[in-house]
Structures are given as structure tokens and as C-alpha cells.
Amino acid sequence: QKEVEQNSGPLSVPEGAIASLNCTYSDRGSQSFFWYRQYSGKSPELIMFIYSNGDKEDGRFTAQLNKASQYVSLLIRDSQPSDSATYLCAVKMKGGFQKLVFGTGTRLLVSP
Amino acid sequence: EPEVTQTPSHQVTQMGQEVILRCVPISNHLYFYWYRQILGQKVEFLVSFYNNEISEKSEIFDDQFSVERPDGSNFTLKIRSTKLEDSAMYFCASSEDSYDTDTQYFGPGTRLTVL
Numbered sequence: 001q002k003e004v005e006q007n008s009g010p011l012s013v014p015e016g017a018i019a020s021l022n023c024t025y026s027d028r029g030s031q032s033f034f035w036y037r038q039y040s041g042k043s044p045e046l047i048m049f050i051y052s053n054g055d056k057e058d059g060r061f062t063a064q065l066n067k068a069s070q071y072v073s074l075l076i077r078d079s080q081p082s083d084s085a086t087y088l089c090a091v092k093m094k095g096g097f098q099k100l101v102f103g104t105g106t107r108l109l110v111s112p
Numbered sequence: 113e114p115e116v117t118q119t120p121s122h123q124v125t126q127m128g129q130e131v132i133l134r135c136v137p138i139s140n141h142l143y144f145y146w147y148r149q150i151l152g153q154k155v156e157f158l159v160s161f162y163n164n165e166i167s168e169k170s171e172i173f174d175d176q177f178s179v180e181r182p183d184g185s186n187f188t189l190k191i192r193s194t195k196l197e198d199s200a201m202y203f204c205a206s207s208e209d210s211y212d213t214d215t216q217y218f219g220p221g222t223r224l225t226v227l
Binding site: 034036042043044045046049088090098099100101102103104105 | 143145147153154155156157160167168170201203207215216217218219220221
């Protein structure tokens with residue numbers, strides 16, 4: 001059973017548009033949610049995390065969490081070609097477990 | 113800005129050989145992790161380490177794997193007898209604590225190629 005699911009993409013958006021990336025998770029005990037960006041051949045780079053229902057904004061990025069629907073999303077406003085990367089959703093479960101469970105990632109392509 | 117470092121960046125080995133991958137976590141961090149990513153697949157948790165012992169491990173982390181903090185700065189992953197399927201990127205990560213909101217910072221990775 002898959003624990004964290006993401007559409008693999010690619011998601012193509014023009015420069016300046018809003019990119020919307022989605023993630024669903026199966027474990028209702030999941031407590032916190034992280035978005036990482038990964039360029040090809042590189043390591044995951046933290047963008048932001050969220051643990052409360054609702055929206056959390058950081059610059060051009062907004063994370064949205066709906067625990068009832070087991071859904072988390074990342075919005076990227078004013079998308080730039082440099083945002084082209086794979087976006088990984090990672091989930092940490094409650095109870096002192098430290099491991100991050102990753103989705104397969106969504107590849108984002110921003111065209112100039 | 114403090115960062116996690118890993119050496120080597122690329123390791124090529126023959127099947128059956130032992131390899132040691134090295135990591136220097138961020139200096140004030142207390143929790144250390146190893147993840148791996150097989151080419152084209154998702155990042156997978158291997159093990160977490162705190163206070164000089166393993167705190168959690170996955171099914172992947174079998175008897176062929178071990179971790180150690182040999183001194184105050186290094187954190188190592190040893191694979192005793194490598195298999196072809198161990199070929200992957202291995203990422204070390206560290207975090208200040210283990211709270212639900214505590215973030216893990218990843219090193220640049222070691223690409224392991226088993227021939």
C-alpha cells in the first residue's frame with residue numbers, strides 16, 4: 001500500500017503562472033508534512049513544512065493542509081524557469097518516529 | 113550557513129566488497145539519518161541514529177548495513193558485502209531534534225555504483 005502519493009507529471013506551466021502540486025497520504029496518524037525540491041542528480045532541498053490545517057505562506061510558496069481529506073499541496077506563485085525541478089512531498093508520522101516517508105515526486109517544468 | 117557534507121561524492125565498487133560512506137552532520141544537530149534513492153525511484157528511509165544508537169530502521173537496513181559515529185563529527189554507513197541492487201544515491205541528513213516539526217537537512221549525497 002502506497003503511503004504518500006504524488007502525480008509524477010510532468011506538470012508544465014508558463015513563466016509567471018501559478019503551479020499547483022498535490023500530495024495525498026494514507027496514514028491518518030501523520031503529523032507533519034514537508035515539501036522538498038530536488039534538481040536532477042542533486043539532494044532534496046527543504047522548501048517548507050506545515051503541520052496545522054490551513055495555509056502557510058513563505059515568499060512565493062504556499063503550503064496547504066487538509067488533514068480530514070489527507071491532502072497537502074504546494075502552490076508556487078510567479079513560477080520561474082529556475083523552479084523547474086522535482087517536488088517531493090514527505091510525511092512524518094506522530095509518536096516519536098523520525099523517519100520521513102517520501103512520495104515519488106512531481107516533475108515541474110516552467111517554460112520561458 | 114551550516115550544511116551536511118558527504119564523502120566521497122561517487123564510489124565505484126565490485127560486488128561483494130565493503131564500502132563505507134561518510135557524513136559530517138550539522139554541528140549542533142543530534143539526530144542523524146541515512147536515506148537512499150535508486151535511480152528514478154523515490155527517496156527511502158534506511159536508519160535514524162541518536163545518542164550513539166539506532167533509534168529506528170527500515171526493512172531495507174538488514175545485517176549487511178551498519179552505522180557508526182566514530183568521533184564527534186563523523187557519521188558513517190557501512191555496507192558489508194555490496195550487491196548490484198545497492199547501487200543508488202545515499203543521502204545523509206541531520207536534524208536538531210526529533211519534534212514533529214523538526215526539519216531534516218540533507219547532504220549532497222554519495223552515488224554508489226556496484227559492478
